[in-house]
Amino acid sequence: xxxxxxxxxxxxxxxxxxxxxxxxxxxxxxxxxxxxxxxxxxxxxxxxxxxxxxxxxxxxxxxxxxxxxxxxxxxxxxxxxxxxxxxxxxxxxxxxxxxxxxxxxxxxxxxxxxxxxxxxxxxxxxxxxxxxxxxxxxxxxxxxxxxxxxxxxxxxxxxxxxxxxxxxxxxxxxxxxxxxxxxxxxxxxxxxxxxxxxxxxxxxxxxxxxxxxxxxxxxxxxxxxxxxxxxxxxxxxxxxxxxxxxxxxxxxxxxxxxxxxxxxxxxxxxxxxxxxxxxxxxxxxxxxxxxxxxxxxxxxxxxxxxxxxxxxxxxxxxxxxxxxxxxxxxxxxxxxxxxxxxxxxxxxxxxxxxxxxxxxxxxxxxxxxxxxxxxxxxxxxxxxxxxxxxxxxxxxxxxxxxxxxxxxxxxxxxxxxxxxxxxxxxxxxxxxxxxxxxxxxxxxxxxxxxxxxxxxxxxxxxxxxxxxxxxxxxxxxxxxxxxxxxxxxxxxxxxxxxxxxxxxxxxxxxxxxxxxxxxxxxxxxxxxxxxxxxxxxxxxxxxxxxxxxxxxxx
RNA sequence: GGUCUCGUGGUAAAAAGGUUAAUACAUCGCCCUUUCACGGCGGAGUUGCGGGUUCGAUUCCCGCCGAGAUCACCA
Numbered sequence: 001x002x003x004x005x006x007x008x009x010x011x012x013x014x015x016x017x018x019x020x021x022x023x024x025x026x027x028x029x030x031x032x033x034x035x036x037x038x039x040x041x042x043x044x045x046x047x048x049x050x051x052x053x054x055x056x057x058x059x060x061x062x063x064x065x066x067x068x069x070x071x072x073x074x075x076x077x078x079x080x081x082x083x084x085x086x087x088x089x090x091x092x093x094x095x096x097x098x099x100x101x102x103x104x105x106x107x108x109x110x111x112x113x114x115x116x117x118x119x120x121x122x123x124x125x126x127x128x129x130x131x132x133x134x135x136x137x138x139x140x141x142x143x144x145x146x147x148x149x150x151x152x153x154x155x156x157x158x159x160x161x162x163x164x165x166x167x168x169x170x171x172x173x174x175x176x177x178x179x180x181x182x183x184x185x186x187x188x189x190x191x192x193x194x195x196x197x198x199x200x201x202x203x204x205x206x207x208x209x210x211x212x213x214x215x216x217x218x219x220x221x222x223x224x225x226x227x228x229x230x231x232x233x234x235x236x237x238x239x240x241x242x243x244x245x246x247x248x249x250x251x252x253x254x255x256x257x258x259x260x261x262x263x264x265x266x267x268x269x270x271x272x273x274x275x276x277x278x279x280x281x282x283x284x285x286x287x288x289x290x291x292x293x294x295x296x297x298x299x300x301x302x303x304x305x306x307x308x309x310x311x312x313x314x315x316x317x318x319x320x321x322x323x324x325x326x327x328x329x330x331x332x333x334x335x336x337x338x339x340x341x342x343x344x345x346x347x348x349x350x351x352x353x354x355x356x357x358x359x360x361x362x363x364x365x366x367x368x369x370x371x372x373x374x375x376x377x378x379x380x381x382x383x384x385x386x387x388x389x390x391x392x393x394x395x396x397x398x399x400x401x402x403x404x405x406x407x408x409x410x411x412x413x414x415x416x417x418x419x420x421x422x423x424x425x426x427x428x429x430x431x432x433x434x435x436x437x438x439x440x441x442x443x444x445x446x447x448x449x450x451x452x453x454x455x456x457x458x459x460x461x462x463x464x465x466x467x468x469x470x471x472x473x474x475x476x477x478x479x480x481x482x483x484x485x486x487x488x489x490x491x492x493x494x495x496x497x498x499x500x501x502x503x504x505x506x507x508x509x510x511x512x513x514x515x516x517x518x519x520x521x522x523x524x525x526x527x528x529x530x531x532x533x534x535x536x537x538x539x540x541x542x543x544x545x546x547x548x549x550x551x552x553x554x
Numbered sequence: 555g556g557u558c559u560c561g562u563g564g565u566a567a568a569a570a571g572g573u574u575a576a577u578a579c580a581u582c583g584c585c586c587u588u589u590c591a592c593g594g595c596g597g598a599g600u601u602g603c604g605g606g607u608u609c610g611a612u613u614c615c616c617g618c619c620g621a622g623a624u625c626a627c628c629a
Contacts (some may be wrong), residue, residue, distance in 0.1 A: 026566095030574055038629090039629090040628080040629045042629085067580070072629060073629095074629075075627095075628055084618075140627085144626085144627045145626065145627085147626095148628075150626090150628090151628095154626090155625070155626090158555095159555050159556085160555090162555095163555085164555075164556065165556075166626055167625090178599090188627095189627095190627050191627095192627090198555095199557090213558090213559090215558085216557070216558080220625085223626080223627050224627095225627085226627040227627060228627080230627090231627095232626085232627065232628075232629075233628075233629050236629090237629095252623095253558095253560095253622090253623065253624095254623055254624070254629095255624095255629090256558070256559070256623075256624080257557070257559090257623070257624040257625070258624075258625090259558095278559090280559095280560085280622095281622075281623075283621095283622075284582080285565095291620095291621065291622090292621070292622075293621095293622075294622075294623080297587090302584095324566075324578090325566070328566065328567045328568075328577085328578085329567095329568085329577090331566095331577080331579095332577075332578080335578095336562055341556045345622095353560095353566095353567075354559075354560065355559085355560045355561070355621095355622090356560070356621090356622060356623090357561090357565090357566065357567090358565060358566075359565095359595070360566065360580090360581060360618095362566050362579065363565065363566065363579045363580080364580080365579090366578085366579055366580085367578095371590090385599075413590090413591065413592075416592090417592095418591095418592045418593060420590090420591055420592060421591085422590095422591070422592095455610085473588095474588085475611070477588055477589075478588085480588085480589075481588070491588085492588085493587095493588075506589095507588065507589070507590055508588090508590090508591095510589085511588085511589035511590080512590080514588070514589085515589070515590070521590090521596075522590075523590055523591070524590060524591085525590070525591070526589080526590070526591080527589060527590070528589085530590095540610065
């Protein structure tokens with residue numbers, strides 16, 4: 001067959017050839033790595049994309065290279081308006097911002113655009129035409145399946161009937177005359193790769209994460225161009241990543257099975273492929289099935305990185321947790337370098353394991369507590385107010401104009417060598433510090449550490465007489481100690497431990513009872529400072545209220 | 555069903571043939587702190603199973619089992 005003639009029949013309007021595009025997009029003149037994140041605009045950024053973006057970001061930054069954002073919007077059925085903006089905003093929020101490419105409403109940066117695939121149709125067609133000219137692509141007039149369900153059903157059927165799923169396409173043997181007639185008849189067609197692979201043959205491939213692997217040759221006649229003129233992922237990937245000068249393709253492991261397809265396209269085009277890094281998929285434990293599975297958008301709210309914003313996690317916390325999943329020595333590095341920028345961490349793509357990690361919210365929370373503990377009180381107050389504005393309106397109305405008060409609260413046991421670590425996310429603030437706000441304070445006084453009614457009343461009423469907000473800390477605590485003996489408690493911890501049964505309890509219990517009376521919690525930061533911030537009047541009235549409540553409980 | 559990937563405590567994970575299998579989170583206990591925390595110390599708990607190679611295997615090989623991914627004109 002005359003392939004040039006076929007190419008012109010198929011692409012009469014495509015005049016530029018691939019050499020033209022190589023001149024328009026010359027090889028980059030840099031030594032650093034060029035990485036990219038190429039999400040499809042589905043309306044949210046997946047936690048796995050952020051995970052990959054961190055790798056992209058590190059690889060590019062560490063080598064003085066380029067990290068760019070490209071939008072893979074080649075499927076009009078899937079596209080959601082504004083989705084590209086969300087992806088960009090999320091990368092910005094999590095501080096792994098690309099330095100080239102698509103930027104939402106802002107104009108793109110870089111000489112290798114457009115960075116939106118739907119605007120690159122002609123380029124893909126030119127490359128496709130080239131493949132036709134080389135006899136490596138052919139038109140396919142088969143009817144397409146409209147939806148995923150049909151496809152899965154068809155696959156099931158094929159498996160039942162023959163045990164195999166068809167690979168080579170039937171249209172690959174069509175003659176020029178048949179093709180010409182079909183086109184004249186107005187039949188829609190796709191363009192497919194004419195695969196020359198042999199399923200029994202393998203080749204060696206070096207994945208940056210997986211290492212050296214034997215990969216089976218591709219035998220699928222994959223679709224290069226859909227009947228609507230747009231290209232699906234495989235050709236778009238090859239063309240874009242080549243033209244845009246990507247040096248490392250970081251993508252999820254789900255792409256690994258189709259790697260040989262992409263490599264065959266590179267090969268057919270006589271282009272040299274770049275390096276690849278196939279990342280593990282973040283999984284979670286599925287309660288229903290009792291197994292682990294990939295985090296999915298439909299089932300798991302945490303698949304969408306906005307989830308963590310709503311929950312009030314600091315972006316640094318999420319990123320540090322994910323880095324930990326990638327390079328597990330990060331944690332130790334962070335302990336040794338509490339205030340260094342994460343970019344100084346010796347990140348290595350080689351240290352990424354290749355099994356799929358489970359997303360552990362408990363561990364994330366711990367990482368987050370450590371991150372929050374490093375933040376100065378006034379900045380934390382700002383962040384919490386800002387967060388509440390968007391995600392907790394009720395709290396916002398209470399704290400909006402109380403930054404100084406908030407800062408005072410947060411400063412307790414913070415900003416020292418061993419800061420308190422009780423706040424993991426902003427949304428915990430309300431329940432953790434409700435007692436600092438009358439609007440939020442709803443005491444129930446469930447338990448008083450086992451003390452009986454009269455003891456509680458006695459201790460509290462005596463404390464009311466003694467309490468003076470002007471006391472220094474030592475005086476304050478001495479007063480609490482003085483309440484111990486008359487009420488059957490031991491003022492000295494050592495003495496108490498020697499013979500605990502001789503007392504109702506220790507000074508710890510007396511402090512605890514007062515703490516509960518004022519805050520309705522067993523755990524709070526330093527009670528001395530809490531009391532000072534609340535003020536004499538409020539402390540006294542809280543104590544009186546508690547006595548009344550205990551009284552009524554009978 | 556085919557192909558591929560991966561199996562170290564509950565979770566993450568180090569140890570790329572060599573003392574008693576690190577470490578962090580979680581859990582339990584003790585200690586410190588005049589209270590709550592923070593912190594310190596310690597306990598329990600792991601190499602999926604079966605073979606093979608080797609003086610010696612978490613590490614290399616084979617089989618099994620298990621888990622995950624993939625087999626669209628979706629990315």
